[in-house]
Amino acid sequence: xxxxxxxxxxxxxxxxxxxxxxxxxxxxxxxxxxxxxxxxxxxxxxxxxxxxxxxxxxxxxxxxxxxxxxxxxxxxxxxxxxxxxxxxxxxxxxxxxxxxxxxxxxxxxxxxxxxxxxxxxxxxxxxxxxxxxxxxxxxxxxxxxxxxxxxxxx
Numbered sequence: 339x340x341x342x343x344x345x346x347x348x349x350x351x352x353x354x355x356x357x358x359x360x361x362x363x364x365x366x367x368x369x370x371x372x373x374x375x376x377x378x379x380x381x382x383x384x385x386x387x388x389x390x391x392x393x394x395x396x397x398x399x400x401x402x403x404x405x406x407x408x409x410x411x412x413x414x415x416x417x418x419x420x421x422x423x424x425x426x427x428x429x430x431x432x433x434x435x436x437x438x439x440x441x442x443x444x445x446x447x448x449x450x451x452x453x454x455x456x457x458x459x460x461x462x463x464x465x466x467x468x469x470x471x472x473x474x475x476x477x478x479x480x481x482x483x484x485x486x487x488x489x490x491x492x
Contacts, residue, residue: 356468356487359418360398362406364468365487369413372406386410400424418485426480431471435464 356364362372372390373379380396383389388410393403400423407417432438432450439449450462450471459481461472470484 357464357485359420359483359485362415362418364415364417364485367415369406369408369415372408372415376404384410387416397423416487418483420483420485422480422483427478428473431462431480435462435467435469435471 358364358367361367361375369388369390376392376396376398378396379390380393381389381391383391386409388408390406390408391403392398392401392405398404401420402423403419403421405419406415407419408414409416436448436450439445439451444466448464448466450464453461453463455461455472459472459475460477461470463470468486470486472481472484473479474481
């Protein structure tokens with residue numbers, strides 16, 4: 339899937355602090371913190387980058403699924419993928435995280451650059467936050483959030 343290629347660019351892992359989600363911060367929080375905070379996951383997928391997934395009856399409140407990608411060598415969370423339960427629209431995103439980046443010098447406050455996946459799906463990249471927000475095919479509602487380290491978001 340080509341969306342995964344876009345996401346791979348976002349996660350070229352170099353440790354750095356990023357916007358936390360539910361108290362878990364990519365590049366800082368450890369694997370054990372995830373398990374202590376959210377309990378037994380629905381599934382753990384082993385590998386160099388272990389995936390801890392919560393879905394179904396173990397889904398974290400407000401989500402249909404959340405996945406934590408952990409570097410097995412350092413036991414550090416590198417990325418968090420969140421699939422929201424409620425419908426979230428673009429206006430809510432912009433009011434919560436900031437509007438479009440202006441041309442020219444970048445502002446001190448977070449802003450997004452609108453991008454497109456190879457499959458023509460729109461996403462907003464808030465590089466200063468280490469956050470990418472992918473929209474559904476309608477282009478208006480959120481499909482998923484990806485929280486990653488600031489350096490990986492470049």
